[in-house]
Amino acid sequence: VRNIFIFVIVFIVLIISNSLFTVDEREHALKFRFGEIIQTDYEPGLHFKVPFVNNVQKYSKQILTYNNPQELFLTKEKKNLYVDFFIKWKTDNTQDYYRSTGGDELVAEQRLLETVKDGIRSEFAKRTVVEVVSKERREIMSEMLNDAAMNARNLGINLIDVRVKRIELSDEVSESVYNRMRQERARFASELRAEGSESATKIRAGADRERTVIVANAYRDSQKLRGDGDAKSANIYATAYNEDKEFYSFYRSIQAYKNSIGTG
Numbered sequence: 455v456r457n458i459f460i461f462v463i464v465f466i467v468l469i470i471s472n473s474l475f476t477v478d479e480r481e482h483a484l485k486f487r488f489g490e491i492i493q494t495d496y497e498p499g500l501h502f503k504v505p506f507v508n509n510v511q512k513y514s515k516q517i518l519t520y521n522n523p524q525e526l527f528l529t530k531e532k533k534n535l536y537v538d539f540f541i542k543w544k545t546d547n548t549q550d551y552y553r554s555t556g557g558d559e560l561v562a563e564q565r566l567l568e569t570v571k572d573g574i575r576s577e578f579a580k581r582t583v584v585e586v587v588s589k590e591r592r593e594i595m596s597e598m599l600n601d602a603a604m605n606a607r608n609l610g611i612n613l614i615d616v617r618v619k620r621i622e623l624s625d626e627v628s629e630s631v632y633n634r635m636r637q638e639r640a641r642f643a644s645e646l647r648a649e650g651s652e653s654a655t656k657i658r659a660g661a662d663r664e665r666t667v668i669v670a671n672a673y674r675d676s677q678k679l680r681g682d683g684d685a686k687s688a689n690i691y692a693t694a695y696n697e698d699k700e701f702y703s704f705y706r707s708i709q710a711y712k713n714s715i716g717t718g
Contacts, residue, residue, distance in 0.1 A: 471632075472505035478562040482548040494549050517544045517614060520563050527578045528606055529586055535578065536622040542569055543606070551610030562611060563638065568604045570616055573598035584638075587621055612613070650653045 477483045479498040484491055486509050503510060520541045529536050545551045555562040563578040564591050564654055577594045578586055586594065 457701070469505055473502055474500060475503060475510050476500050476519065480515050480516055482545055484511050484513075484548055485509075486511070486550055491549055491552065498623050511552070513545045513548055513551065513557065517542055518559070518563075519696065520567065522567060522570075525574075527575055529578050530581055530582050531583065533583045533623075535583065535586060537574065538619040538621075539570075540617055541566060541613070541621060543611050545610060546607070546612040546674060547610040550608070554609045562609065565609055566606055566611055566613065569602050569609075570598070570613075573602040574616075576601075583623070587623070591618060591621075 475483075477496045477498050481498075482494075483496040483501075485493040485501075485503060486497075487504075487507055492508075497606065518545070522539050524536045524538050527537055529535060541563075543562075545562075551557065551562065555565065574594075577598045595616060595618060599613065599618065602616065603613040
């Protein structure tokens with residue numbers, strides 16, 4: 455009897471333990487019935503299932519990082535570039551994720567990796583080496599990420615980011631790239647010098663015109679002032695003559711006498 459009682463207790467404990475499961479806030483959960491998905495998107499907490507009929511699989515909600523080793527890609531000129539990059543992703547739609555990958559994280563990463571590599575390969579094939587290794591790299595990765603993210607959604611995956619860590623060139627490609635970059639910089643410097651020379655010529659011409667105008671205006675003003683002074687002087691003499699003709703005649707004779715002495 456005692457053994458039967460212990461067996462019953464153990465059986466009840468097993469039934470209860472197999473009837474309950476918990477979902478952490480950092481997890482997604484899928485409930486199956488004989489291999490068929492019957493419920494998704496559980497809230498965090500304690501949940502029930504039918505023992506031996508239902509089973510539950512859980513997947514992390516956290517962001518995962520996959521570091522891809524050096525990979526070879528070709529540019530528009532068929533030049534080899536060795537690229538290191540990493541991917542950040544997380545599960546999004548657990549039902550699609552399970553159906554496309556079987557819930558296997560390694561399978562998910564490999565399928566996601568192929569999607570990303572196809573995107574990089576396509577973008578690099580549109581551009582030259584100089585464009586890839588210069589300022590267009592961010593634009594390339596942005597366009598590639600948008601396309602790859604759309605494809606990743608079909609896998610139930612949210613592709614968060616793809617970043618290039620390093621791009622390495624072969625010696626031959628490196629020399630070609632550096633020569634082209636030097637030529638571009640020399641051309642740009644030449645254009646700047648030409649623009650600077652043209653600007654300097656315009657500035658000098660403008661300054662010469664302005665100086666001519668200023669001198670002409672100053673001469674005009676001085677002549678006007680001189681004319682006004684002569685007119686006022688003549689007016690003063692005329693007034694003095696009218697007021698005292700004898701004194702004015704005497705003053706004028708003295709002035710004439712001084713002038714004759716000065717020139718004598």
